[in-house]
Amino acid sequence: MVLCFGELLLRFAPDDTAEWLAKNTLDIYPGGSEMNVAFALAKWRVPVSYCTALPENFLSIQLIKKINEQNINTSSIIYNGDKLGVYYLLKGKDIQHTEVIYDRRDSSFSTLQPGMINWDKTLNGIRWFHFSAIAPALSETAALVCGEALQACLEKNIFISADLNYRPKLWQYGKMPNEIMPQLMQHCDLIMGNVWSAETMLDIKVHENIHTINTKENYLQQSKKTSEEIIKRFKKCKVVANTFRFDKQTIEYYATVFANNNFYSSSTYKTDKVIDKVGSGDCFMAGLIYGIYNHLPYQQVINFATSAAFQKLFIKGDATDKSVEEIKSFIQSYV
Secondary structure: EEEOOOEEEEEOOOOOOOOHHHHHHOOEEEHHHHHHHHHHHHHHHOOOEEEOOOOOOOHHHHHHHHHHHHOOOOOOEEEEEEEOOEEEEOOOOOOOOOOEEOOOOOOOOOOOOOOOOOHHHHHOOOOOEEEHHHHHHHHHHHHHHHHHHHHHHHHHHOEEEEOOOOOOOOOOOOOOOOHHHHHHHHOOOOEOOOHHHHHHHHOOOOOOOOOOOOOHHHHHHHHHHHHHHHHHHHHOOOOEEEEEEOOOHHHHHHHEEEOEEEEEOOOOEOOOOOOOOOOOOHHHHHHHHHEEEOOOHHHHHHHHHHHHHHOOOOOOOOOOOOOOHHHHHHHHHHH
């Protein structure tokens, strides 16, 4: 079973014309990076559990019921504090957009302390542990809890994956990402992100002229170089994946994976229409887990993950609703 660990969020999605005020309605989506991964894995019939901290109230009860309905095990969720994390983002925008508004300070998850979660019990029967860089970004104690979880996974020989998703507005407790993330990454078997997040969080430099030589070949060379450097620095890491999404008039999306000293890249997907950008990277992460968990060849892994992530751009909400069969069919039709 896969265990996803992170903060459960509610996303409020007003429209950019303020029509929600006139109609007195507002779209609300449950999510959070690790929750989005769990939703996708459950959809794809991978046994998955979810661990977070929630306030003990009726809202949490409703959310837990919703999660259970998706065939996600919630027995590891604990109650702590009295605040659920939320954020506000205009419809169709990316979570890294400058207009995102967070209300996560002193949330139930961000106020977690080491020792609150019984990791021996939580990790019982777990084969794979997944978390993202968002969790240690929330508070110094949350970062310590992440370290505590990874140490417990090491003792049980559990495979560990991490998503280097960088949210600059979250790192507000006096520590920079490159002071926290390298010590966590030394325990990880799979590291996913992009070459720029690796630069920010792990001090792995990107060529200063990378955008000048604006070709896929050039970006792939940088991805291979970054991947090799990650594996060199973090001895436990076996697999590195990087995504590339360029948002211009036409969105271009492709990705790479480096494993067993081999480098694989996906096709390039393009679109000029997007419904919802939130959760695309989480869907890609879930695709990696799905492929590796099911022992697929790495070219198939990167093809599946990239296709799943690209299709998420056309789905409202934080998580995918596409089945494995639909994703594979899309791969074939796009070729």
